Amino acid sequence: EKGGYQWYMDKEIHEQPKAVADTLLGRTDASGALVLDELRMDTAVLRRTDKIIVIACGTSAYAGHVAKYAVEHWCRIPVEVELASEFRYRDPVLTERTLVVAISQSGESMDVVMAVRHAREQGAKVLAICNTQGSTIPREADAALYTHAGPEVAVASTKAFLAQITACYLLGLFLAQLRGNMFADEVRAVLRQLHQMPDAVQTVLDRTEGVRELARELADSKSVLFLGRHVGFPVALEGALKLKELAYLHAEGFAAGELKHGPIALVEEGQPVFVIVPSPDSRDSLHAKVVSNAQEVRARGARTIVIAEDGDDAVLGSADLVVRVPRVPTLMAPLVTVVPLQVFAMEVASAKGLDVDQPRNLAKSVTVE
Numbered sequence: 001e002k003g004g005y006q007w008y009m010d011k012e013i014h015e016q017p018k019a020v021a022d023t024l025l026g027r028t029d030a031s032g033a034l035v036l037d038e039l040r041m042d043t044a045v046l047r048r049t050d051k052i053i054v055i056a057c058g059t060s061a062y063a064g065h066v067a068k069y070a071v072e073h074w075c076r077i078p079v080e081v082e083l084a085s086e087f088r089y090r091d092p093v094l095t096e097r098t099l100v101v102a103i104s105q106s107g108e109s110m111d112v113v114m115a116v117r118h119a120r121e122q123g124a125k126v127l128a129i130c131n132t133q134g135s136t137i138p139r140e141a142d143a144a145l146y147t148h149a150g151p152e153v154a155v156a157s158t159k160a161f162l163a164q165i166t167a168c169y170l171l172g173l174f175l176a177q178l179r180g181n182m183f184a185d186e187v188r189a190v191l192r193q194l195h196q197m198p199d200a201v202q203t204v205l206d207r208t209e210g211v212r213e214l215a216r217e218l219a220d221s222k223s224v225l226f227l228g229r230h231v232g233f234p235v236a237l238e239g240a241l242k243l244k245e246l247a248y249l250h251a252e253g254f255a256a257g258e259l260k261h262g263p264i265a266l267v268e269e270g271q272p273v274f275v276i277v278p279s280p281d282s283r284d285s286l287h288a289k290v291v292s293n294a295q296e297v298r299a300r301g302a303r304t305i306v307i308a309e310d311g312d313d314a315v316l317g318s319a320d321l322v323v324r325v326p327r328v329p330t331l332m333a334p335l336v337t338v339v340p341l342q343v344f345a346m347e348v349a350s351a352k353g354l355d356v357d358q359p360r361n362l363a364k365s366v367t368v369e
């Protein structure tokens with residue numbers, strides 16, 4: 001049932017092109033326009049929404065972080081991302097104009113269930129983005145948008161993450177269209193980009209040998225750092241989480257711009273640092289800034305593993321190893337850049353002889369608070 005793979009995780013990593021494709025399936029009409037009738041939420045509610053709060057845990061929360069960049073850009077609605085376990089303890093400001101988006105693969109994470117209940121008690125509308133039909137969170141929410149990643153068995157979330165980003169993007173586009181922030185043609189153009197992502201993810205999967213080799217080489221590292229910016233920041237956090245949970249290795253993700261405010265002091269000779277470089281086309285010279293962050297850590301002895309687009313030669317001077325991903329629009333980048341990080345964590349754990357699918361101390365769905 002592992003389809004010839006040693007681990008469910010490896011199988012699920014390879015199912016990611018399909019997870020994205022299936023999550024898009026049936027959500028455009030013949031003309032390429034977005035249809036989300038299944039949402040079954042009163043469009044009046046979505047029109048009057050003045051704030052979105054995403055609640056989720058772990059990897060699902062990082063999907064929310066990625067979505068924040070896209071949804072704010074497309075819809076001009078402020079988006080907050082809150083860890084579900086913290087949400088109700090901070091007395092959040094919720095009104096009937098607040099849309100709470102609860103993201104959960106399992107639909108059973110108790111922290112999220114409790115946060116959903118709190119939000120609804122306070123009069124907010126809750127939309128669940130979930131991978132499991134009939135689970136608690138979509139049942140208790142006002143509406144649900146399902147990810148179609150298929151069952152995820154490995155404790156480490158992989159294909160659900162890509163599907164969650166995809167579903168959040170569909171929701172963002174739907175809101176932008178409904179509220180008049182984007183013309184139907186603009187929405188169609190982004191949908192076309194999304195439809196190209198399964199192939200782009202497949203291209204990354206076809207090129208993982210370098211990362212696998214690196215993982216075997218770095219298996220004895222004490223700590224690994226991850227740097228990213230903009231949508232690459234949550235990808236850095238996700239890369240670090242994967243390494244912690246699978247390889248029991250200290251790992252931290254940072255916003256690259258924050259480096260100089262403290263974390264750079266951690267860097268010493270030989271410290272592995274992954275740098276997720278944004279596209280050279282990205283706004284506000286972000287690309288140049290991240291490349292210079294890679295140079296800064298390398299000048300202090302770090303061993304830099306740079307994830308960069310095909311053809312981006314500006315990174316060559318600051319990289320000990322370049323991991324290439326296909327060129328995709330900025331907001332789509334997380335769907336490709338996270339894949340080498342998943343493979344890296346899996347391979348490090350495997351090289352250390354650990355149980356990749358069932359890491360110690362963890363459960364697939366966390367049904368206690």
Ligand code: M6R
Pocket residue numbers: 057058059060103104105106107108109112155156157158241242245364365366
């Ligand atoms: O089922 P959920 O999406 O609610 O689960 C949330 C987290 O427990 C989950 O993403 C966890 O962080 C994964 N083990 C990460 O790989």
